[in-house]
Amino acid sequence: MSDNAQGQTDSGMPECMNVEELEQHRWLARFVGDWSFTARMQNPDGSEHVTQGSESVSMLGDIWFVADGQGEMPDGGSAKMRMTVGYDPARGKFVGSWIGTMMLLHWVYEGQLSEDGNSLHLVAEGPDFSGGNSTRMYRDTIEYVSDDFRRLRSAMQAEDGSWQEFNVAEYHRVK
Numbered sequence: 001m002s003d004n005a006q007g008q009t010d011s012g013m014p015e016c017m018n019v020e021e022l023e024q025h026r027w028l029a030r031f032v033g034d035w036s037f038t039a040r041m042q043n044p045d046g047s048e049h050v051t052q053g054s055e056s057v058s059m060l061g062d063i064w065f066v067a068d069g070q071g072e073m074p075d076g077g078s079a080k081m082r083m084t085v086g087y088d089p090a091r092g093k094f095v096g097s098w099i100g101t102m103m104l105l106h107w108v109y110e111g112q113l114s115e116d117g118n119s120l121h122l123v124a125e126g127p128d129f130s131g132g133n134s135t136r137m138y139r140d141t142i143e144y145v146s147d148d149f150r151r152l153r154s155a156m157q158a159e160d161g162s163w164q165e166f167n168v169a170e171y172h173r174v175k
Contacts, residue, residue: 006164015090021062024087027113028065031057031142031150039071039169045106049074055081055171063087065096073102085122085142086107094120098140110139119143126156140164148173 024157035055040048060066085096096109111122120142128134128152136156143151154167 019061019063021091022087024113025059025063027117027144028085028087029059029062030144030147031065031067032059033057034174035150035171036174037069037071037152037169037171039167040073041075042166054174060084085120094122096122098124107138118145 002005008014016168018065033056035057037053037055037113039053041051043049051072051074053069055067057065057067065079065083065089067079067081071079071081073079078079079100081098081100081101083096083098085094087093088095091110094111094113096108096111098107098109099105101148104141107124107126109122109124113120122140122142124138125135126138128136139155139157141151141153141155145151150171152167152171153168154169155164155165158164
């Protein structure tokens with residue numbers, strides 16, 4: 001299909017609707033299935049809080065990774081989370097979002113695969129939880145370890161530009 005002057009394909013469809021599964025989408029598809037996880041969160045006082053939960057990952061069509069999770073909160077309550085990730089060939093980047101019942105924030109991701117192809121680094125701007133109205137950059141890294149094991153590392157960027165990890169979740173495939 002070739003583009004015409006109006007950004008449409010020969011079929012008359014807008015170029016953004018020319019859906020083609022790419023290698024990046026296949027990378028996301030290997031996480032499809034049901035998972036259990038244990039997350040270790042570093043509290044501001046230096047103590048660690050451990051929670052457990054489950055997640056079901058599916059693909060919306062062949063191009064969108066959709067992960068629906070549920071887990072424990074530090075206060076003993078429960079939470080539900082949803083992560084979406086896809087690949088936008090026009091931008092040359094992975095894109096996605098994260099929402100959870102424990103906060104009113106909608107995290108919007110943009111990211112790249114690592115050079116070795118085993119980690120997806122997704123960055124998003126979010127609030128500086130230390131107070132005030134300022135923001136910080138956050139990074140969630142999905143690490144492919146094996147077909148049945150993966151990790152999610154969450155970090156925030158310090159003022160000096162370094163990344164400070166505050167959460168690590170380890171996922172084991174159950175189906």
